[in-house]
Amino acid sequence: MLSVIIPTEGVEQPAVATLAALVPGAAAGVIREVLLVDRSDTGVIERVADVAGCRFLRFEGSHAAALAAGARQARSPWLMFLHAGAVLDTGWIDETTQFIQRVSLSDRPRAAIFRYARSPYAEPGLWDGFKFVARMISGPSADQGLLIAREHYDRLGGYAPDARRSEKRLLRQLGRARTVLRSRIMVA
Numbered sequence: 001m002l003s004v005i006i007p008t009e010g011v012e013q014p015a016v017a018t019l020a021a022l023v024p025g026a027a028a029g030v031i032r033e034v035l036l037v038d039r040s041d042t043g044v045i046e047r048v049a050d051v052a053g054c055r056f057l058r059f060e061g062s063h064a065a066a067l068a069a070g071a072r073q074a075r076s077p078w079l080m081f082l083h084a085g086a087v088l089d090t091g092w093i094d095e096t097t098q099f100i101q102r103v104s105l106s107d108r109p110r111a112a113i114f115r116y117a118r119s120p121y122a123e124p125g126l127w128d129g130f131k132f133v134a135r136m137i138s139g140p141s142a143d144q145g146l147l148i149a150r151e152h153y154d155r156l157g158g159y160a161p162d163a164r165r166s167e168k169r170l171l172r173q174l175g176r177a178r179t180v181l182r183s184r185i186m187v188a
Contacts, residue, residue, distance in 0.1 A: 001100065002078045002147075003033050005070035007063055010040025012048055014085030019052050021087045028093050037070040039063070064166030068159040071150075079153055081146040081167075085187065088114065088145075092183040096147060099181065103149065111148035111174050114185035142167030143187045148174075 004022060008015045015036060025031045034054040038045035039061070049056035057073055059066045071079055078100055082088075092114070103110045146167075156173050159166045171178070 001029070001076060002031050002080055002096070003035065003074035003076035004031055004080045004082060005035050005037060005067060005074060006082050006084055007037045007039065007066040007070065008045045008084045010038055010042040010044050011084070012044050015045060015048055016052075018082055018084055018086055019048070019054070021092075024090070025093050025096075030093055030097055032076045033074070035070045035073055037066045039066050062161060062166075064159045064163060065161035067167070068161045071153060071158055074150070077150050079146075079148055079150055081148075082185075083143050083145075083187070086143060086145060087186045089117070089184040089186075092181070095181050095183045099147065099179065109149060109152040109155070110179055111146060111152060112179040112181050113144040113146055113171070114181050114183050116144050117184035117186045142171065143185075145185050146171070147181075 002025075006015065006018055019034065022031060022034060026034075034052070035057055036045050036049045036054050037057045037059050039059055041058075046056050046058070048054075055073070057070060059069045061069075067081060070081075080096075096112075099110075099112050156170060159170060163169060
């Protein structure tokens with residue numbers, strides 16, 4: 001049903017935190033595969049992928065190019081893009097399943113992002129206030145994840161490998177065809 005693409009930078013802890021939040025989705029049959037796309041050459045993420053039962057893709061290039069490469073390798077009709085270190089709330093499985101079913105039955109292509117939540121372990125500071133205001137002005141950010149049908153992703157041109165701010169461009173293209181899910185995503 002769903003392929004999850006996670007670009008990593010060769011650091012184990014953020015990738016493992018994201019994978020741990022996905023385990024219930026895999027057990028429920030929502031997740032078909034997880035692709036860890038690593039742009040470093042350390043071998044750490046390759047070992048994590050092996051232990052976690054994920055597909056591993058080594059990639060050299062920009063962050064957007066890594067996302068695009070992961071999308072090309074994915075086998076499912078639905079794609080979920082998450083940043084390493086992003087942790088989904090427990091209710092994401094039911095809501096994601098309902099969203100996919102609702103969009104599949106309608107004739108209007110839609111995509112979804114998760115509701116942003118600051119990590120409960122992070123110390124609040126002045127910078128958090130600035131980030132909140134920036135989110136209100138510029139809209140959602142790429143670290144909120146993206147859930148999109150492959151057909152819709154391809155129709156929009158996906159992530160442009162050579163474009164700056166490719167993730168923001170794709171979110172802007174979605175415009176009103178984007179839903180903010182109630183499930184939260186905590187970003188470290």
